[in-house]
Amino acid sequence: MSVDIGRTPDGSGIGWSLWIVLAVAWFVTAPFRPMLDPDEGRYAEIPREMVASGDWVTPRLNDLKYFEKPPLQYWATAASYEAFGFSQLTSRLWAFGLAFACLPLMFAWVRRLYGSAAAMLAVAALAVSPYFALVGHVNVLDQGLSFFLVGAVFAFTLAQLSARGSAAERRWMLLTWAAAALAVLSKGIVVGVLAGLSVIVYSALEKDTRIWRRLHLLLGMPLFLLIAAPWFILVTLRNPSFPGFFFVHEHFARFLTTVHQRVEPWWYFLAILVIGVLPWIAPLWRGLARGWPVEPTRADCGAAGAFKPLKFLLIFSAVTLAFFSASGSKLAPYILPILPALAAVCAVRAVDPQAVIRGAARISAALMAVAGTGLLIYSALHDGFVPRMAIAWTALVLVVALAAVLVTSRRPSLVTAVCATSLAAILGWQVLMSAFAVVAPSHTSHAMMQLVRPLVGPDTALYSLGQYRETVSPYLGRTLQIVAFKGELEFGLNEEPQKDMTMEQFVERWDAAGDAVAFFDPGLWEQWRRRGLPGRVIAADPHTIIVSRL
Numbered sequence: 001m002s003v004d005i006g007r008t009p010d011g012s013g014i015g016w017s018l019w020i021v022l023a024v025a026w027f028v029t030a031p032f033r034p035m036l037d038p039d040e041g042r043y044a045e046i047p048r049e050m051v052a053s054g055d056w057v058t059p060r061l062n063d064l065k066y067f068e069k070p071p072l073q074y075w076a077t078a079a080s081y082e083a084f085g086f087s088q089l090t091s092r093l094w095a096f097g098l099a100f101a102c103l104p105l106m107f108a109w110v111r112r113l114y115g116s117a118a119a120m121l122a123v124a125a126l127a128v129s130p131y132f133a134l135v136g137h138v139n140v141l142d143q144g145l146s147f148f149l150v151g152a153v154f155a156f157t158l159a160q161l162s163a164r165g166s167a168a169e170r171r172w173m174l175l176t177w178a179a180a181a182l183a184v185l186s187k188g189i190v191v192g193v194l195a196g197l198s199v200i201v202y203s204a205l206e207k208d209t210r211i212w213r214r215l216h217l218l219l220g221m222p223l224f225l226l227i228a229a230p231w232f233i234l235v236t237l238r239n240p241s242f243p244g245f246f247f248v249h250e251h252f253a254r255f256l257t258t259v260h261q262r263v264e265p266w267w268y269f270l271a272i273l274v275i276g277v278l279p280w281i282a283p284l285w286r287g288l289a290r291g292w293p294v295e296p297t298r299a300d301c302g303a304a305g306a307f308k309p310l311k312f313l314l315i316f317s318a319v320t321l322a323f324f325s326a327s328g329s330k331l332a333p334y335i336l337p338i339l340p341a342l343a344a345v346c347a348v349r350a351v352d353p354q355a356v357i358r359g360a361a362r363i364s365a366a367l368m369a370v371a372g373t374g375l376l377i378y379s380a381l382h383d384g385f386v387p388r389m390a391i392a393w394t395a396l397v398l399v400v401a402l403a404a405v406l407v408t409s410r411r412p413s414l415v416t417a418v419c420a421t422s423l424a425a426i427l428g429w430q431v432l433m434s435a436f437a438v439v440a441p442s443h444t445s446h447a448m449m450q451l452v453r454p455l456v457g458p459d460t461a462l463y464s465l466g467q468y469r470e471t472v473s474p475y476l477g478r479t480l481q482i483v484a485f486k487g488e489l490e491f492g493l494n495e496e497p498q499k500d501m502t503m504e505q506f507v508e509r510w511d512a513a514g515d516a517v518a519f520f521d522p523g524l525w526e527q528w529r530r531r532g533l534p535g536r537v538i539a540a541d542p543h544t545i546i547v548s549r550l
Contacts, residue, residue, distance in 0.1 A: 030096055057071075060492070061492065096136065099146070113213070133426065133429035173220055181227035242532075268325070280356060286393050287346055314341075361421045452517065463517070465486050467487075510534075514550070522542070535547035
């Protein structure tokens with residue numbers, strides 16, 4: 001049996017022009033929405049310092065060694081700074097771009113195996129996920145991990161579906177190894193755990209050992225090491241303390257202990273996942289209730305036809321969910337790789353694509369309406385008024401959501417329904433994130449830095465006392481002298497203790513300073529203000545008091 005994987009049943013498909021429209025919509029607020037503390041500031045600043053120092057081997061945050069994560073995103077973002085200059089957009093290009101790229105990646109895989117109708121439904125399902133839309137628009141490392149890890153999973157399934165010993169099998173497995181290496185350079189060795197456990201569990205459940213003989217280890221492992229190993233070797237040669245911190249503290253200790261103080265209940269990620277798939281949870285559940293898929297729909301998979309790609313995606317999702325749920329450190333973006341896999345499964349197992357899209361559009365619209373209303377209430381309770389911009393943005397969300405519901409209620413062509421629903425969700429959640437930056441401005445230092453920047457010259461001494469606020473440095477283009485604080489900079493300060501400063505040393509310099517600005521923890525400022533520390537408050541929010549010596 002052959003399947004036309006290039007067109008929907010009505011002869012349509014997602015053309016390049018529609019992909020471009022969706023891509024533009026995906027980035028529409030990226031140049032304007034303020035960077036959020038702490039992640040967006042951190043992942044904008046480390047590449048900025050790479051460009052400033054010229055050292056692309058040893059990552060630094062605030063001019064201190066920072067070995068928590070591998071460098072691929074730092075390199076890509078630094079390259080965008082070199083090409084286009086520093087801006088909010090260029091700091092987000094890599095992360096946001098790879099999050100968006102999950103859509104065409106998933107589309108291509110589903111279309112290849114199950115046809116264009118299922119592929120377009122998968123795009124709509126992933127696009128309307130509030131979890132995917134929100135995490136995909138925060139500059140973190142999980143987008144890179146998701147793209148390359150899911151890419152490796154998709155390539156692995158295609159290798160297993162290829163004729164045994166064929167050139168196609170070898171090409172797909174080499175692509176799997178290469179994508180896995182890039183995933184390691186994006187987030188770390190957790191990639192090997194997730195991928196390896198998924199293969200082990202699938203092989204055990206299916207009693208299928210053939211997949212182990214089709215990994216092309218003799219070619220794949222050298223390719224993997226050629227891509228992933230050089231930086232690890234070079235950074236270790238320059239920094240002998242790197243392996244102990246990166247592999248022990250940042251991987252084993254993070255998983256086995258609560259040393260990172262990110263403790264959540266065991267069901268934390270399960271609750272997040274339910275919210276993430278909520279617009280299409282009913283068809284996903286019905287699809288799963290119909291039982292495991294027996295075989296792919298392609299007829300050219302040769303002797304390997306017994307491999308079940310959808311079952312492998314579900315096992316990968318379950319392994320990822322279970323692994324991070326068992327971890328002693330939990331952060332919301334960790335399970336992002338699950339979403340493209342589950343969206344693909346939902347789309348393939350759906351009986352009525354139009355009904356799935358209509359339901360997803362309506363639930364997505366309702367979720368955006370609830371979120372928008374919540375932002376207005378939050379603003380009214382905390383600010384005593386509702387900013388006009390927040391009203392305008394929330395109204396836009398409601399209009400976009402209503403348009404999606406109306407369009408998908410009239411049974412248009414599948415491609416029209418998919419694009420309208422996807423576009424509405426992509427724009428709507430971004431608008432709500434922009435509104436959040438207005439009604440909760442203390443989550444970013446952007447507004448304060450607009451006030452401070454004219455007062456900071458190249459010779460102005462900058463201090464950060466009792467805190468390190470990550471968005472300050474990228475907005476000012478300067479590093480800060482840390483005083484009486486460790487936090488995430490503890491490893492770097494221990495490595496270079498001469499860069500640490502006590503309050504007594506600071507007071508001595510501050511008293512003698514002429515041109516200086518200090519960023520105080522509010523409690524610490526109040527304590528030293530009462531002691532008569534000189535200075536003029538020039539800006540403040542609930543997290544930071546900014547004081548000028550002039």
